[in-house]
Amino acid sequence: MVETEKKVMARKLGRLVRAVWIFNWFNSCGCTELLPVVSSRYDMERFGLIIVDNPKHADCLIITGYQTIKSIKRVVRIYNQMPDPKVVMALGSCPITGGMYWDSYNTIKRLSDYIPVHMYVPGCPPRPEAVFQAVGLLVEHVRKLKEEVSRK
Amino acid sequence: MMYVLLALYIIAAPFIVGALGILYGMVLKGIDRKLTARMQGRVGPPLRQPFYDVLKLLEKECIIPENAVKWLFNAAPLIALAASITTLLYLPIGPFPPLFSGNGDLIVILYLLEVPCLAILAGGFAAGSPYSTVGSQREMVLMISCEFPLAAAIIALAWKYSSIYPGLKAFSLTTFVNNPIWNNVGVLGFIGVGILLIVMLALSTSGLGRLPFDIAEAGTEISGGMLVEYTGRNLGILYINDAVRVVVFATLINAMFFPYKLSPLIANYVALPLAASLTIDFLFYLFKVFLIAFVTVTLMRVAFPRYRVDDVVKFYWGIAGLATLAALILIVMDTFFGW
Numbered sequence: 228m229v230e231t232e233k234k235v236m237a238r239k240l241g242r243l244v245r246a247v248w249i250f251n252w253f254n255s256c257g258c259t260e261l262l263p264v265v266s267s268r269y270d271m272e273r274f275g276l277i278i279v280d281n282p283k284h285a286d287c288l289i290i291t292g293y294q295t296i297k298s299i300k301r302v303v304r305i306y307n308q309m310p311d312p313k314v315v316m317a318l319g320s321c322p323i324t325g326g327m328y329w330d331s332y333n334t335i336k337r338l339s340d341y342i343p344v345h346m347y348v349p350g351c352p353p354r355p356e357a358v359f360q361a362v363g364l365l366v367e368h369v370r371k372l373k374e375e376v377s378r379k
Numbered sequence: 380m381m382y383v384l385l386a387l388y389i390i391a392a393p394f395i396v397g398a399l400g401i402l403y404g405m406v407l408k409g410i411d412r413k414l415t416a417r418m419q420g421r422v423g424p425p426l427r428q429p430f431y432d433v434l435k436l437l438e439k440e441c442i443i444p445e446n447a448v449k450w451l452f453n454a455a456p457l458i459a460l461a462a463s464i465t466t467l468l469y470l471p472i473g474p475f476p477p478l479f480s481g482n483g484d485l486i487v488i489l490y491l492l493e494v495p496c497l498a499i500l501a502g503g504f505a506a507g508s509p510y511s512t513v514g515s516q517r518e519m520v521l522m523i524s525c526e527f528p529l530a531a532a533i534i535a536l537a538w539k540y541s542s543i544y545p546g547l548k549a550f551s552l553t554t555f556v557n558n559p560i561w562n563n564v565g566v567l568g569f570i571g572v573g574i575l576l577i578v579m580l581a582l583s584t585s586g587l588g589r590l591p592f593d594i595a596e597a598g599t600e601i602s603g604g605m606l607v608e609y610t611g612r613n614l615g616i617l618y619i620n621d622a623v624r625v626v627v628f629a630t631l632i633n634a635m636f637f638p639y640k641l642s643p644l645i646a647n648y649v650a651l652p653l654a655a656s657l658t659i660d661f662l663f664y665l666f667k668v669f670l671i672a673f674v675t676v677t678l679m680r681v682a683f684p685r686y687r688v689d690d691v692v693k694f695y696w697g698i699a700g701l702a703t704l705a706a707l708i709l710i711v712m713d714t715f716f717g718w
């Protein structure tokens with residue numbers, strides 16, 4: 228019984244990871260971090276990733292760059308609006324440690340103090356390859372989970 | 380025995396047509412995304428990406444907003460999809476005649492085309508979000524402005540048929556299919572029908588709510604408009620509905636303007652068994668639908684940015700309305716003077 232449940236879980240994961248819809252939230256120089264990934268040079272649509280226009284359609288929330296004390300409230304609201312299952316990816320060194328704004332009076336220093344963050348992509352700003360690597364790791368993780376389930 | 384077979388046919392055929400519409404719509408969506416990507420110098424997603432998208436949407440959580448009218452909000456996607464598939468039953472699928480036909484089925488189709496828009500519009504109002512309300516109001520504006528050119532175009536063609544073939548049912552799609560319009564007009568009429576074709580192509584783009592007429596969804600302005608509150612299963616159904624409607628509009632234009640078949644041409648050279656000629660015609664139909672969808676969806680999407688709301692109204696009441704009237708006059712002149 229447990230086994231079939233796990234298989235169903237694995238199938239669901241496999242379906243979820245093939246088409247990841249991304250909602251991008253930024254209010255900083257972070258906006259430059261995702262744009263090259265969308266553009267024709269790196270073209271993330273070939274991996275089934277697209278940018279959607281509102282958090283309710285999204286599977287993956289990408290926070291690019293630092294958040295101010297005001298905007299972090301909006302981030303929490305956006306996160307709560309997204310339908311399950313959802314992941315959060317933080318781009319840039321600012322969400323990790325505060326980055327070059329480490330001593331600023333009005334930016335938050337660590338994003339995971341406010342919402343669960345599943346993956347940090349370091350860099351200032353991170354290269355598009357780093358974003359792809361992050362997504363690749365996500366897919367790899369799901370694949371491993373599936374393999375484990377099928378081996379049992 | 381006969382009755383059992385007939386009953387089976389009546390029960391099974393809508394399912395087959397529905398499945399065909401959904402499948403081909405999704406394939407067209409995949410091709411559309413791939414071609415768009417190629418035209419923008421990208422690689423683009425794999426062809427089966429729309430299927431992945433829908434499967435994923437079906438797995439996701441389905442949120443119903445607290446202040447929504449729940450039954451209407453949930454019923455809207457289903458009504459939309461059902462109406463789109465019903466429209467397909469009134470249309471001839473390649474060599475196969477429509478399941479339902481009769482006098483005036485063209486008028487039924489005209490109204491059925493509006494039902495999915497109305498359903499999603501009602502769903503948008505029921506969602507109780509300011510964004511979806513704005514989206515629904517824009518959709519209303521769009522529908523009202525499309526009404527006149529659409530009706531005028533169909534009336535012009537039907538009037539032409541009623542004047543050439545007084546014995547036939549003018550408002551029936553079967554008449555259109557059996558007597559291709561281009562064969563029945565002179566030079567003036569040819570120009571008129573050409574204008575009508577262009578207007579119909581533009582109308583089908585806006586009927587589908589695609590760029591440049593996607594003011595009701597307008598991702599970057601009102602973040603998804605009518606669809607803003609839809610998630611999970613409901614959004615998946617709307618996604619499928621969107622795919623089916625491309626097939627519906629393309630099939631309608633195909634039946635009205637290009638009801639040609641390939642098999643009579645080939646039959647001049649080689650004798651074809653019935654099954655082979657049906658297959659060839661069916662494949663030819665799929666190809667024509669692809670071409671029409673390519674022009675109305677893909678090319679328009681790549682070539683044009685989004686119009687403003689008032690520009691859409693001006694376009695349909697102004698340019699498109701005048702063009703249809705001019706085409707109507709050309710067709711009337713063609714009939715009276717016989718040029």
Ligand code: SF4
Binds near residue numbers: 255292350
């Ligand atoms: S990581 Fe660098 S580029 Fe990104 S928001 Fe911080 S300072 Fe700007």
